[in-house]
Amino acid sequence: MQDTLRFYGHSFSSRILLGTARYESPMLLVEAINAAVPAMVTVALRRQIEGGLQAGQSFWEVLRATNRVLLPNTAGCYTVKEAVNTAFLARELFETDFLKLEVIGDDQNLQPDPFGLVEAATELVKQGFRVLPYCTDDLVLCRRLLDAGCEVLMPWAAPIGTGQGPRNPKALRELRDRLPDVPLIVDAGLGLPSHACQVMEWGFDGVLVNTAVSRAIDPVLMATAFANVTKAGRLGYLAGPIPVQDLAVASTPEIGKPFCGEASPFAAKGTA
């Protein structure tokens, strides 16, 4: 069965996107990437990579060798100007038009700034970027981002790095129902494989995970778990789950049931 994730003219066989931050070592990152086989891996740009020149070079060399599609982000940007300038630097550095657009509106929960996000997305789409905006589950915001020209949206499940899982399931599910033809990737706040499976069962098109994998005791095993449940959740969605009912419905047929219409011989003899 051909079931691919498609946006901006690209087709991906994997429905998991993996962040590259907070791994203990570049080699562990590579092993996690190999285990998850993600559609894209997110990257950032900084003046100097944490750990100095050597660590930075090692990170880049091993990441490049994985041959994954890169998705640069604008993490840490609080204004439209910062985000747009960072986007242009990212395009020059990574030689890609793909961009995970982040415009943060609150430094406590790292919640996206919806106003700045729409403004930045509008500008960047005009400049030829393929924008994947990190947004909230607000339907109207999502519509504005689509109006701006985004072909895919990345609503949060919960604040970045919290591992809470879907904090507002009703809003997420409503978003899925109201935008049935838009690729929606749940980004941020997933902590457990079951969270990923849950949103995939709801019909989301993919998940983006970072901290849940990189800070697990065994990141490679967790990457494998997330990859497996993302597939399982997708299959469950495609298979068409049954509706939930209040009353029991016998699964074993009644027809042909033995002793039907007769008193139980055991009961007649007084047997328990």
Next chain:
Amino acid sequence: MSLTVNGQEAQMPDPPTLETLLAILHLRQPYAVARNEEVVRRSEIQQCNLMEGDRIEIVYPSAGG
């Protein structure tokens, strides 16, 4: 001539071009450069003359989520 490079003040020797500055810094690849918050494309670096007070940003690939 003084500049700001990645937030730090720096003195720029002659000739005051971006190419000279990058050569002095012995940067590892890949990197990207912005001058006064505007990206300088690789193809434009050779022709980019610097001015007193320019703000230069040099960035590298980094881990990100």
